[in-house]
Amino acid sequence: MHAALLALLLTLGVAGLAPSAGPPPGLVPDPAVQAAIGGAVDALNAGPGEVERREAVERAGDLAGSSPGGRVALLEQLQIFLSTARGTEEAMGGALLLHRLEFGRDEILAATLPHLVAAGPELNKVLREVASTVVDPDREDDPVALVLEAERLRRGERKPEPGGEESHELEVLLRRLAQDDSPWVRRYAAAAAANPME
Amino acid sequence: MPVFGAAVALGASLLPAAATAGSWPPPQESQAVCAGSTPGGVSGLVVESYDPATGAMSLSYQPACGATDHHIEYGPLSAVSVLGYSDQQCGLGVSGSVAAFQPGPGSYFFLIVASNGGGQEGSYGLMNMGGVTMERPANPGQTSCPFTQDLSAACDGPTPLITLGMTAYRPQTEAYGAPFQRTAVPAADLAAPGAGVRVNGDDDNSDGTPDRDQSMVTGENDLVELVLSADPPCANGIDYVLTRSTPGLQVWADSGKQTPLLVGTDEAVLTFPGSTMTVWVESIAAGAGDVALEARNGSGGVVTSRSGHFFGFSAIVIALGGESQVPGDPPPEPGNFGMFQLAIQLYRLGYDVHMYDEDVVAADGSGAAYNEVVRAIQERSVSRVAVFGYSHGGGSTVDLAIRLNNNRAGIGAFDIAYTAYVDAIRNNSDIDLATETELPPTTMFHANYYQNPGCGLFSLCGGPINGADINLNVNTTAWGAGLTHFTVDDAPEVLGAIRGHILGMVTP
Numbered sequence: 277m278h279a280a281l282l283a284l285l286l287t288l289g290v291a292g293l294a295p296s297a298g299p300p301p302g303l304v305p306d307p308a309v310q311a312a313i314g315g316a317v318d319a320l321n322a323g324p325g326e327v328e329r330r331e332a333v334e335r336a337g338d339l340a341g342s343s344p345g346g347r348v349a350l351l352e353q354l355q356i357f358l359s360t361a362r363g364t365e366e367a368m369g370g371a372l373l374l375h376r377l378e379f380g381r382d383e384i385l386a387a388t389l390p391h392l393v394a395a396g397p398e399l400n401k402v403l404r405e406v407a408s409t410v411v412d413p414d415r416e417d418d419p420v421a422l423v424l425e426a427e428r429l430r431r432g433e434r435k436p437e438p439g440g441e442e443s444h445e446l447e448v449l450l451r452r453l454a455q456d457d458s459p460w461v462r463r464y465a466a467a468a469a470a471n472p473m474e
Numbered sequence: 475m476p477v478f479g480a481a482v483a484l485g486a487s488l489l490p491a492a493a494t495a496g497s498w499p500p501p502q503e504s505q506a507v508c509a510g511s512t513p514g515g516v517s518g519l520v521v522e523s524y525d526p527a528t529g530a531m532s533l534s535y536q537p538a539c540g541a542t543d544h545h546i547e548y549g550p551l552s553a554v555s556v557l558g559y560s561d562q563q564c565g566l567g568v569s570g571s572v573a574a575f576q577p578g579p580g581s582y583f584f585l586i587v588a589s590n591g592g593g594q595e596g597s598y599g600l601m602n603m604g605g606v607t608m609e610r611p612a613n614p615g616q617t618s619c620p621f622t623q624d625l626s627a628a629c630d631g632p633t634p635l636i637t638l639g640m641t642a643y644r645p646q647t648e649a650y651g652a653p654f655q656r657t658a659v660p661a662a663d664l665a666a667p668g669a670g671v672r673v674n675g676d677d678d679n680s681d682g683t684p685d686r687d688q689s690m691v692t693g694e695n696d697l698v699e700l701v702l703s704a705d706p707p708c709a710n711g712i713d714y715v716l717t718r719s720t721p722g723l724q725v726w727a728d729s730g731k732q733t734p735l736l737v738g739t740d741e742a743v744l745t746f747p748g749s750t751m752t753v754w755v756e757s758i759a760a761g762a763g764d765v766a767l768e769a770r771n772g773s774g775g776v777v778t779s780r781s782g783h784f785f786g787f788s789a790i791v792i793a794l795g796g797e798s799q800v801p802g803d804p805p806p807e808p809g810n811f812g813m814f815q816l817a818i819q820l821y822r823l824g825y826d827v828h829m830y831d832e833d834v835v836a837a838d839g840s841g842a843a844y845n846e847v848v849r850a851i852q853e854r855s856v857s858r859v860a861v862f863g864y865s866h867g868g869g870s871t872v873d874l875a876i877r878l879n880n881n882r883a884g885i886g887a888f889d890i891a892y893t894a895y896v897d898a899i900r901n902n903s904d905i906d907l908a909t910e911t912e913l914p915p916t917t918m919f920h921a922n923y924y925q926n927p928g929c930g931l932f933s934l935c936g937g938p939i940n941g942a943d944i945n946l947n948v949n950t951t952a953w954g955a956g957l958t959h960f961t962v963d964d965a966p967e968v969l970g971a972i973r974g975h976i977l978g979m980v981t982p
Binding site: 321329358361362363364365366367368369371372374375401402405406408409 | 799806807810906933
């Protein structure tokens with residue numbers, strides 16, 4: 277491990293933010309919630325009529341109250357559903373649900389950032405796309421935008437600036453994120469520091 | 475002093491060669507002799523010279539097919555009517571000449587017979603008996619060099635009915651058999667319009683040299699399979715010859731360009747290992763030409779032939795599915811994955827089609843589809859591009875077109891000949907639900923089929939595209955009134971319209 281990243285980990289540990297044993301566990305599908313999401317998507321795909329649309333709205337409403345973990349857990353499950361979608365019906369139907377349920381910024385941060393590091397490529401892609409919906413394009417130092425930048429570096433999707441070094445650039449980003457107000461951003465920084473490169 | 479009388483070479487002229495009229499020497503016959511054949515008959519026996527002092531003759535003859543040796547059978551001329559053989563002169567070899575045949579005093583008839591290393595001899599020639607043509611009987615009392623006559627499989631026997639076949643296949647895309655199934659070109663299409671082949675100017679082995687300029691290319695995937703058939707696989711006296719009409723086509727024995735057949739030569743004699751053999755056709759220059767399989771007789775005449783027309787692709791077609799649609803042939807669900815159903819149809823109709831999950835096109839247009847198009851233009855002589863897509867694949871269609879157009883100067887000359895959307899949704903991310911509204915830049919014809927029953931809550935809708943040549947809200951038609959975002963891409967009317975446009979506007 278790069279010495280600076282080790283130092284960052286130690287810093288986070290002092291702050292009580294370093295994970296005790298590696299990254300947070302990955303998201304696990306809840307069969308009951310997955311089935312409920314699938315039912316709502318099926319209702320969406322049933323047809324273009326008013327009856328079908330009303331049914332879909334009701335299903336979505338039920339869905340919001342069905343997740344034992346609340347809306348954050350529901351969003352986590354919905355992201356799993358999107359990452360394993362088979363065909364456009366599931367993928368776009370799931371996306372429609374996502375929009376319909378109107379998750380707020382904190383819900384989105386809580387359901388995405390802590391899981392980015394542990395997620396496999398498909399789920400990670402969905403998590404990042406969902407997280408990107410709360411990026412403020414007018415804010416240059418939006419922490420979520422920085423998280424996404426760090427994630428691109430960490431997964432080798434973006435080369436460092438000319439003359440730069442990936443680990444150094446990542447370290448700078450993570451140090452900055454470790455000081456963020458949002459606990460979800462800080463949790464991401466801790467997990468990424470423990471697993472700096474894919 | 476011995477008295478030498480007449481010597482009669484049966485079935486041969488006594489005239490010296492120089493005095494023989496017509497096409498002498500006879501044309502060289504095919505040396506094609508099939509395994510298991512027995513020797514044929516000698517022809518063209520000529521007494522080249524005669525020494526009256528010794529009675530010695532020098533002879534020439536056309537060696538028999540399938541012969542490893544020849545011998546002379548002779549007897550007294552007085553016994554010619556019953557072919558009373560008295561002796562043999564053995565070991566003539568296969569040179570076709572005899573320096574000295576010296577049967578001794580008296581008059582003789584003689585003929586030359588072929589033999590093989592298996593103790594079998596061939597024909598003694600034909601005779602006419604009572605108006606019936608028949609084989610001369612063999613010498614039953616051979617002593618100097620005994621053979622068993624076997625005419626059952628004579629290599630100069632009647633030529634059997636020869637049937638040739640030729641089946642070409644559609645190109646390898648992206649690997650052979652995936653995502654498109656290995657598909658034969660319909661026999662009726664092989665002569666016209668023919669089979670498409672990618673001009674092999676790309677660099678599949680990444681060694682910096684265009685593949686067309688080298689052999690033994692690892693990862694080569696631009697040659698087209700051609701299966702040849704010949705029945706029988708071997709016919710005595712017949713050569714199976716593969717020909718090409720242009721050096722722009724090359725033929726190899728394998729898809730990786732290890733063993734050349736028609737490379738630097740326009741003809742090659744083939745040996746069929748069985749009833750079929752597979753060869754691979756490469757295009758090394760834009761244009762078209764023919765590859766033919768001919769059965770030629772000993773004088774080079776074509777007994778029968780089959781040919782195929784091969785043209786270098788000058789267009790590329792990109793098909794982009796909807797979100798989470800993975801290409802397959804057949805697609806995972808019959809009646810679904812309409813873009814891929816259409817892509818498969820176009821592939822089978824002879825286009826160079828590449829079908830993708832739309833995620834291969836990033837929001838900035840980069841990715842595998844863009845790279846494939848650029849390679850086609852820069853390295854494979856392609857000048858026309860067609861792109862169509864559904865849902866997010868429609869959004870990716872415009873993303874791809876924008877990047878191609880923005881980089882046009884660096885890519886080279888090409889037209890975006892045709893584009894189509896089917897209920898296009900902008901594709902800035904997998905969860906982007908916005909209606910695509912942008913026209914692919916510089917498209918020469920854009921068809922836009924969308925459904926929009928009044929877009930509201932829980933609806934995904936395409937919409938009109940300003941500048942499109944066709945803007946059709948399918949919900950306004952009788953056939954499309956009930957279509958939704960999830961079914962519009964499978965509507966036969968939509969798929970048929972796009973297929974018709976491409977067939978009419980984009981030459982492969």
